[in-house]
Amino acid sequence: MPVRFENSYPVEGGNFSEAGKVSVEIKNALKKLGISNNIQRRAAIAAYESEMNIIAHATRGTLTVRVTLDAVHIDVKDAGPGIGDVGLAIKEGCSTAADQFQRMGFGAGMGLSNIRDCSDTFEVVSGSHGGTHLKIVINTNER
Amino acid sequence: MKIALLVEKLNLRIKCGEDKLDREVYGGYVGDLLSDVIANSAPDDIWITRQAHQNIVAVAALKEHAGVILALGQEPEDDTIAKATKEGIPLLVTDLSGFEISGKIYELMKE
Numbered sequence: 001m002p003v004r005f006e007n008s009y010p011v012e013g014g015n016f017s018e019a020g021k022v023s024v025e026i027k028n029a030l031k032k033l034g035i036s037n038n039i040q041r042r043a044a045i046a047a048y049e050s051e052m053n054i055i056a057h058a059t060r061g062t063l064t065v066r067v068t069l070d071a072v073h074i075d076v077k078d079a080g081p082g083i084g085d086v087g088l089a090i091k092e093g094c095s096t097a098a099d100q101f102q103r104m105g106f107g108a109g110m111g112l113s114n115i116r117d118c119s120d121t122f123e124v125v126s127g128s129h130g131g132t133h134l135k136i137v138i139n140t141n142e143r
Numbered sequence: 144m145k146i147a148l149l150v151e152k153l154n155l156r157i158k159c160g161e162d163k164l165d166r167e168v169y170g171g172y173v174g175d176l177l178s179d180v181i182a183n184s185a186p187d188d189i190w191i192t193r194q195a196h197q198n199i200v201a202v203a204a205l206k207e208h209a210g211v212i213l214a215l216g217q218e219p220e221d222d223t224i225a226k227a228t229k230e231g232i233p234l235l236v237t238d239l240s241g242f243e244i245s246g247k248i249y250e251l252m253k254e
Contacts, residue, residue, distance in 0.1 A: 020201020
């Protein structure tokens with residue numbers, strides 16, 4: 001499958017002042033490629049929640065975006081503590097974010113479920129040994 | 144309805160984005176949980192919140208909101224204003240609660 005676009009974006013854990021920057025860059029890149037508004041928005045939401053997860057839970061991580069002829073792929077890898085119970089974490093309302101972040105309106109426990117709802121396929125590879133890998137695919141043929 | 148009309152009718156205080164007030168508002172959303180707003184608000188909404196920190200700007204930019212109203216007299220932080228100015232998103236302040244300002248906007252939009 002030919003790749004139309006590929007780029008990796010590093011995200012620094014704990015740096016809330018830069019939060020959202022990568023998501024905006026990804027959205028602009030998709031816009032330049034002529035990806036539809038609906039797909040741009042879904043990809044931007046998935047990217048934003050992934051970015052926030054790294055900032056809130058990990059020391060560092062990377063979003064890698066690859067656009068093929070029929071899909072936007074976002075791979076998210078972080079050096080965080082890992083997710084012991086993925087099934088529980090993906091349930092809406094479950095959060096392990098610190099109190100200070102929750103007061104800022106982060107850590108609503110909706111991040112992973114928001115990503116799942118924006119994706120056509122979504123896989124979480126993680127465990128309590130540390131590190132999380134999100135595999136997000138959004139088909140560009142409108143659903 | 145243009146944001147300028149909301150500003151005029153509801154005495155909203157303009158913190159930035161004065162040159163963007165001719166933008167049309169097609170709906171609204173009230174929320175302080177960023178993931179909720181990201182998931183459930185729509186483009187061209189006016190977003191009503193009491194979060195005043197800089198991260199609201201990324202949410203409003205990604206969701207293409209027409210503007211943000213800070214309720215209960217919440218003053219946006221300086222870096223929030225700087226970012227919103229850069230993104231071209233109007234930041235407006237009201238002393239009313241989220242409930243009261245939503246009700247008033249809803250009535251205006253119905254007319």
